[in-house]
Amino acid sequence: MAKTLYQKLFDSHVVHEENGTALLYIDRHLVHEVTSPQAFEGLKMSARKVWRVSSVLAVPDHNVPTTDRSQGIADPISRLQVETLDNNCAEFGVTEFKMNDARQGIVHVIGPEQGATLPGMTVVCGDSHTSTHGAFGALAHGIGTSEVEHVLATQCLVQKRSKSMQVLVEGKLGCGVTAKDIALAVIGRIGTAGGTGYAIEFAGSAIRSLTMEGRMTLCNMAIEAGARAGMVAVDDITINYIKGRPYAPKPEQWDAAVAYWRTLHSDEGAIFDAVVEVRAEDIQPQVTWGTSPEMVTSIDGRVPDPENESDPVKRGGIERALQYMGLEANTPIIQIRIDKVFIGSCTNSRIEDLRAAAAVAKGKHVAANVKLALVVPGSGLVKAQAEQEGLDRIFKEAGFEWREPGCSMCLAMNADRLEPGERCASTSNRNFEGRQGQGGRTHLVSPEMAAAAAVAGHFVDVRQIA
Amino acid sequence: MQPFVKLEGLTVPLDRANVDTDAIIPKQFLKSIKRSGFGPNAFDEWRYLDHGEPGMDNSRRKLNPDFVLNQPRYQGASILLARENFGCGSSREHAPWALLDYGFRAIIAPSFADIFFNNCFKNGILPIMLDTAEVDQLFNEVQATPGYQLLVDLEQQVVVTPGGQSFPFEVDAFRKHCLLNGLDDIGLTLQKVDLIKAFEAKHKSSQPWLFN
Numbered sequence: 313m314a315k316t317l318y319q320k321l322f323d324s325h326v327v328h329e330e331n332g333t334a335l336l337y338i339d340r341h342l343v344h345e346v347t348s349p350q351a352f353e354g355l356k357m358s359a360r361k362v363w364r365v366s367s368v369l370a371v372p373d374h375n376v377p378t379t380d381r382s383q384g385i386a387d388p389i390s391r392l393q394v395e396t397l398d399n400n401c402a403e404f405g406v407t408e409f410k411m412n413d414a415r416q417g418i419v420h421v422i423g424p425e426q427g428a429t430l431p432g433m434t435v436v437c438g439d440s441h442t443s444t445h446g447a448f449g450a451l452a453h454g455i456g457t458s459e460v461e462h463v464l465a466t467q468c469l470v471q472k473r474s475k476s477m478q479v480l481v482e483g484k485l486g487c488g489v490t491a492k493d494i495a496l497a498v499i500g501r502i503g504t505a506g507g508t509g510y511a512i513e514f515a516g517s518a519i520r521s522l523t524m525e526g527r528m529t530l531c532n533m534a535i536e537a538g539a540r541a542g543m544v545a546v547d548d549i550t551i552n553y554i555k556g557r558p559y560a561p562k563p564e565q566w567d568a569a570v571a572y573w574r575t576l577h578s579d580e581g582a583i584f585d586a587v588v589e590v591r592a593e594d595i596q597p598q599v600t601w602g603t604s605p606e607m608v609t610s611i612d613g614r615v616p617d618p619e620n621e622s623d624p625v626k627r628g629g630i631e632r633a634l635q636y637m638g639l640e641a642n643t644p645i646i647q648i649r650i651d652k653v654f655i656g657s658c659t660n661s662r663i664e665d666l667r668a669a670a671a672v673a674k675g676k677h678v679a680a681n682v683k684l685a686l687v688v689p690g691s692g693l694v695k696a697q698a699e700q701e702g703l704d705r706i707f708k709e710a711g712f713e714w715r716e717p718g719c720s721m722c723l724a725m726n727a728d729r730l731e732p733g734e735r736c737a738s739t740s741n742r743n744f745e746g747r748q749g750q751g752g753r754t755h756l757v758s759p760e761m762a763a764a765a766a767v768a769g770h771f772v773d774v775r776q777i778a
Numbered sequence: 779m780q781p782f783v784k785l786e787g788l789t790v791p792l793d794r795a796n797v798d799t800d801a802i803i804p805k806q807f808l809k810s811i812k813r814s815g816f817g818p819n820a821f822d823e824w825r826y827l828d829h830g831e832p833g834m835d836n837s838r839r840k841l842n843p844d845f846v847l848n849q850p851r852y853q854g855a856s857i858l859l860a861r862e863n864f865g866c867g868s869s870r871e872h873a874p875w876a877l878l879d880y881g882f883r884a885i886i887a888p889s890f891a892d893i894f895f896n897n898c899f900k901n902g903i904l905p906i907m908l909d910t911a912e913v914d915q916l917f918n919e920v921q922a923t924p925g926y927q928l929l930v931d932l933e934q935q936v937v938v939t940p941g942g943q944s945f946p947f948e949v950d951a952f953r954k955h956c957l958l959n960g961l962d963d964i965g966l967t968l969q970k971v972d973l974i975k976a977f978e979a980k981h982k983s984s985q986p987w988l989f990n
């Protein structure tokens with residue numbers, strides 16, 4: 313029978329299945345400091361060991377400062393959490409890229425960068441954006457802390473099958489339109505619960521022509537559409553990306569691995585439970601205006617008017633969002649002025665994202681009304697690469713701050729945050745109330761659009777300033 | 779885990795769609811390395827007028843009188859009535875920990891976000907999906923009736939209103955079994971050690987590069 317990619321990945325990891333509940337074998341377990349302490353504590357309390365230590369890779373990313381780290385972490389509570397990870401990894405023998413390791417970075421950036429995420433794998437992490445790794449034709453999803461403990465102890469996860477959804481993007485993306493815009497446009501269309509219960513496979517000519525960075529951005533945002541997993545079939549772009557990375561198959565294993573990986577696509581005639589079709593040419597650069605990623609419009613759009621919404625729950629949601637965001641109905645998006653800019657996060661902090669933002673910022677300067685424009689590379693290796701290419705100089709000359717890698721102002725667990733009422737153009741993935749700091753107002757955009765907004769001081773169509 | 783069999787409890791209506799886990803427990807509280815003590819900071823930004831940080835004495839902070847959980851008639855509630863896509867966003871299990879610590883054992887909504895839904899079961903909280911029309915009716919009744927108590931019966935899979943109306947709900951058989959008996963998933967899985975080992979050996983021989 314013809315199978316979808318999701319079905320292939322799921323079937324190839326079933327240890328046992330009974331009454332629709334499967335025990336699924338996990339190949340790669342990524343760990344960070346926020347969602348793991350209680351899991352390691354649970355192991356200790358029941359005197360259990362880690363089932364397969366070599367499957368686990370840990371890194372501190374959420375709490376780490378993005379400024380000078382030579383003095384350690386100033387905030388004692390953040391420091392304790394990072395030290396707890398260090399101690400747990402040492403005690404259980406888990407490989408960890410510590411805060412001052414050159415390879416440290418956001419967990420979803422370093423996995424692929426190291427080749428620790430491979431096609432055909434099941435990948436889990438106590439973090440919802442684990443969907444990122446599905447870009448490699450892997451089954452990757454976020455889990456809770458109890459499940460982190462479960463995977464550490466048993467190498468398995470208790471799972472039910474999801475339904476399969478295909479998001480088909482055919483055509484050619486316009487200039488200045490990115491994977492981030494595809495993600496936001498799809499979420500705007502199906503809503504933040506549109507993918508609930510589904511694993512999404514992104515397919516079509518526009519997806520096939522994306523780089524791995526772009527595919528990761530897209531799969532990263534699958535969770536914002538409610539889907540636990542996003543994925544893209546394996547092709548030459550996938551295979552070429554992996555070749556030569558530290559955790560990639562050894563030379564003598566390579567051909568067998570590639571032969572298997574080439575089977576990782578949905579079969580001709582496979583049936584999806586839902587199909588969403590989008591034409592690439594119809595997608596414009598996107599900007600969110602509200603407090604949920606589905607509250608999004610094109611750069612040439614306007615803030616919506618709640619008067620036009622007939623559903624009372626939705627109308628209430630729009631009114632509350634406009635109030636929180638400090639926006640008037642019907643305001644053109646290009647008239648929204650910003651206070652801060654954040655280029656970073658596991659959505660958009662890879663080398664290609666930084667190159668794209670730098671290309672826009674080059675030779676220009678951050679507008680006077682922008683108090684802070686931050687660039688936070690996704691990993692130490694991305695940072696080093698960017699510096700080798702001179703991107704850091706471009707950003708600094710344009711008035712951006714160039715920082716150390718980590719989650720930073722994506723969720724503001726460290727010192728990088730918005731003050732109440734501040735408005736931010738952000739390349740991250742969540743515009744929830746308070747996400748970037750209490751009372752902070754987040755507008756999600758692509759790296760190009762963030763850099764353009766930094767230079768203009770308000771949102772602007774990147775296609776008009778290039 | 780505490781078993782969940784039957785619960786009769788005061789019900790509080792949280793009338794917003796897409797309540798995310800950042801709202802249920804803001805990130806500054808995720809720095810704790812414990813599982814308990816999150817209750818006083820559940821819905822922190824909506825519940826208090828000032829900005830909360832870990833280590834503050836929450837009993838001295840000013841409550842937001844407009845937030846529904848703070849209204850006197852809802853004190854001691856153990857059932858949360860919510861709107862669609864409850865628990866979306868971050869996978870943080872701190873969200874169900876906070877709700878449990880606050881005193882909630884059941885949440886009723888038309889739909890839940892997937893990871894949150896799953897995390898509830900691991901912590902002895904029962905998430906119940908009812909039709910939108912049924913949830914609308916419960917919202918109307920709870921708002922109109924001070925002291926409104928629902929009965930949740932997991933064994934029978936029904937929610938019973940004070941007026942005696944029953945709303946049946948679905949629950950996965952395995953999860954129901956675990957919840958009724960307060961069973962720990964890890965212990966159950968480890969009963970299948972032989973199956974896991976056999977799978978692992980086969981997997982390793984076909985894709986050795988996964989085990990480098």
Ligand code: SF4
Pocket residue numbers: 373374418419420439441657658659718719722723740741
């Ligand atoms: S960058 Fe943001 S979304 Fe990504 S793992 Fe870090 S906090 Fe989560």
